[in-house]
Amino acid sequence: MKRIVTATRLPRNTGVSAWVAMLEPRRANPPLQADISADIVIIGAGFAGLSAAKRMVELDPRLKVVVLEAGVIGEAAAGRNSGFLIDLPHEVSSDDYGGDSTQRSKEAIEISRTAIALASSIAAEQGWTRDIFDPCGRYSVAISEEGDNHLTDYAAQLEKFGEKHQLLDASEIAGITGSKAYTSALFTPGTVMVQPAAYIRGVADSLTNSVSIYEQSPAIRLEGTGSTWLVKTPEGSVSTTRILLANNGHAESFGYFGGQLLHVFTFASMTREFDPARLAGQRRWAATPALPMGTTVRRVQGAGGDRILVRSRYTHHANLEVSAATLRRAGAQHDRKFRARFPDLGDMPMEYRWAGAMAVTWNSVPAFGEVERGVFAACGCNGVGATKATATGIATAELMLGHTSRLTEIYSRFDKPKAMPPQPFRTIGAKASLAYREWRAGAE
Numbered sequence: 001m002k003r004i005v006t007a008t009r010l011p012r013n014t015g016v017s018a019w020v021a022m023l024e025p026r027r028a029n030p031p032l033q034a035d036i037s038a039d040i041v042i043i044g045a046g047f048a049g050l051s052a053a054k055r056m057v058e059l060d061p062r063l064k065v066v067v068l069e070a071g072v073i074g075e076a077a078a079g080r081n082s083g084f085l086i087d088l089p090h091e092v093s094s095d096d097y098g099g100d101s102t103q104r105s106k107e108a109i110e111i112s113r114t115a116i117a118l119a120s121s122i123a124a125e126q127g128w129t130r131d132i133f134d135p136c137g138r139y140s141v142a143i144s145e146e147g148d149n150h151l152t153d154y155a156a157q158l159e160k161f162g163e164k165h166q167l168l169d170a171s172e173i174a175g176i177t178g179s180k181a182y183t184s185a186l187f188t189p190g191t192v193m194v195q196p197a198a199y200i201r202g203v204a205d206s207l208t209n210s211v212s213i214y215e216q217s218p219a220i221r222l223e224g225t226g227s228t229w230l231v232k233t234p235e236g237s238v239s240t241t242r243i244l245l246a247n248n249g250h251a252e253s254f255g256y257f258g259g260q261l262l263h264v265f266t267f268a269s270m271t272r273e274f275d276p277a278r279l280a281g282q283r284r285w286a287a288t289p290a291l292p293m294g295t296t297v298r299r300v301q302g303a304g305g306d307r308i309l310v311r312s313r314y315t316h317h318a319n320l321e322v323s324a325a326t327l328r329r330a331g332a333q334h335d336r337k338f339r340a341r342f343p344d345l346g347d348m349p350m351e352y353r354w355a356g357a358m359a360v361t362w363n364s365v366p367a368f369g370e371v372e373r374g375v376f377a378a379c380g381c382n383g384v385g386a387t388k389a390t391a392t393g394i395a396t397a398e399l400m401l402g403h404t405s406r407l408t409e410i411y412s413r414f415d416k417p418k419a420m421p422p423q424p425f426r427t428i429g430a431k432a433s434l435a436y437r438e439w440r441a442g443a444e
């Protein structure tokens with residue numbers, strides 16, 4: 001009997017990502033316009049899908065891998081995030097950055113560092129400059145007494161783990177950011193900052209030989225007969241025995257993980273280019289908020305000039321789409337956050353605003369593993385998505401090829417994603433929880 005799985009939705013990206021706009025237009029790989037075959041078909045060319053492809057051909061260079069991307073590489077979340085490849089745990093769904101059990105925290109660090117090691121090896125191989133891949137570390141910044149206390153507690157946790165860190169007072173962090181708003185900060189050196197669109201395009205373009213990537217080629221239907229799957233796109237198809245769903249929340253659009261993924265969107269704005277003399281401090285730095293759900297701020301300098309990125313606001317959209325009005329409301333919040341931190345730059349308009357999707361699970365585990373015969377998934381994250389999705393891609397590639405590693409061992413112990421309450425309670429609960437957490441983050 002034929003098994004048919006049809007995609008009920010395809011991704012839609014709202015707003016223009018500054019990271020894409022600041023690059024030359026991409027010369028995308030042509031769409032799939034033929035009926036072909038492959039050993040493995042990967043659906044989705046984000047962190048998870050491309051890292052999986054990289055790991056697969058590392059393990060078996062003879063493998064024929066096809067990657068299908070619905071849009072143009074770099075246009076979706078992997079190319080529209082804030083560019084933090086973070087090595088230490090902090091979860092948007094967590095109340096306490098440092099509160100995991102020791103074992104879980106150590107494993108979270110191992111997971112992130114495995115991902116960063118893969119990214120670093122690609123950066124070295126491709127000879128990327130600091131404009132694309134900058135191992136410069138990150139500041140966690142506080143703007144309130146609660147934030148200060150949180151950073152002090154987190155520093156004590158890092159001390160226990162033997163992790164390098166440095167606490168900074170208000171004047172020291174002002175010397176770096178040029179902002180007098182921050183009351184304290186904690187520097188940790190292991191984060192790598194990327195230009196996310198350049199990074200993900202670069203990873204795709206580094207995959208040569210046995211990996212064929214087709215852009216603007218959404219998988220719209222999976223047809224299973226015996227041990228064979230036919231993955232259909234609007235103009236072609238790929239016959240295979242193994243499929244990897246690396247399309248994040250859109251795994252649910254194919255009917256997988258129903259009621260287990262929460263579709264959370266976050267938003268960013270980037271200023272237009274400004275005269276660097278207008279803001280003291282260093283010309284490149286990256287800061288995440290002391291409290292979960294607060295505001296990320298990053299100063300960039302490069303071909304696009306000196307600019308500041310502000311990322312904040314989390315909203316839930318069960319239909320995986322964000323309206324222009326929701327983006328506008330998030331943008332108004334970005335403007336307020338920006339003015340509070342940089343009053344001297346208060347008149348600086350934002351040139352770009354955009355939204356992007358994340359898929360979160362209730363119990364903070366990845367949506368990972370074999371979901372039915374021959375169909376595997378590497379989806380879902382809970383914050384720190386760039387590194388976690390990369391690691392999930394690597395772990396799934398290893399699982400699919402029967403390779404065992406420290407990563408597969410850690411992943412094999414993850415629980416399955418927990419079922420969330422049915423609709424409409426899921427949406428009501430998610431909106432209430434996000435609003436409460438944002439309220440708790442306050443000025444942060």
Ligand SMILES: Cc1cc2nc3c(=O)[nH]c(=O)nc-3n(C[C@H](O)[C@H](O)[C@H](O)COP(=O)(O)OP(=O)(O)OC[C@H]3O[C@@H](n4cnc5c(N)ncnc54)[C@H](O)[C@@H]3O)c2cc1C
Pocket residue numbers: 007010011043044045046047048049068069070071076077078079080081082083084085086217218219220246247248250265266267268311354355356357358359378379380381383384385386387388389
């Ligand atoms: C504004 C913003 C800022 C963020 N900042 C950070 C940050 O600084 N650090 C961090 O760690 N995380 C950050 N994140 C989260 C991070 O970007 C995501 O967690 C991460 O991109 C998830 O990677 P992924 O590969 O699982 O999914 P994605 O990056 O979403 O990739 C999935 C791909 O699948 C494709 N796809 C979907 N359906 C189909 C289909 N039917 N056929 C073919 N292709 C399909 C999509 O087009 C997409 O390219 C941020 C997110 C946003 C939106």
